Amino acid sequence: MxxxxxxxxxxxxxxLDPQGKAVLGGLTNLDLRSIKDVRIGKNIALQIEAETAEQARAAAEEATKKLLANPVMEYFEIEIS
Amino acid sequence: MxxxxxxxxxxxxxxLDPQGKAVLGGLTNLDLRSIKDVRIGKNIALQIEAETAEQARAAAEEATKKLLANPVMEYFEIEIS
Incomplete structure (x- = not known):
């Protein structure tokens, strides 16, 4: 499955998130002043073949720890839909 | 609020998502073969000052259309938590 x-x-x-700060500056220039803070990260959509949702989550966690996220600078959340 | x-x-x-394809190659090299497809996008966390959730969503949508997403290459979803 x-x-x-x-x-x-x-x-x-x-x-600090310099990319987010730059985008916040851009939004202020566009007069969108209701936006007070911006942080930018990645959203990674995986298709995982597994027998159960738990196995799929474990595979995603292993992939994230080994390759997708740098724990020195980033945290991650996994969601199965 | x-x-x-x-x-x-x-x-x-x-x-095509070349970044996703490259990451899929990396995962295969790490022997994580249960992962069949990878697509990589952005996750942008905004702090928006608004009176209602609808106003916050409208501000986020305006910001996304004007600056955050390129509709020629990207689609977006907005979620209020």
């Missing part, structure tokens, strides 16, 4: 798994990888809250 | 809004920006399904 194929599971659709979404992995969200975001910069750690303690760290 | 401050709303946390997540905007997911993903490459259109009809288009």
């Amino acid at each position: 194929i599971f659709s798994v979404q992995v969200k990888v975001m910069p750690l809250k303690e760290l | 401050i709303f946390s809004v997540q905007v997911k920006v993903m490459p259109l399904k009809e288009l």
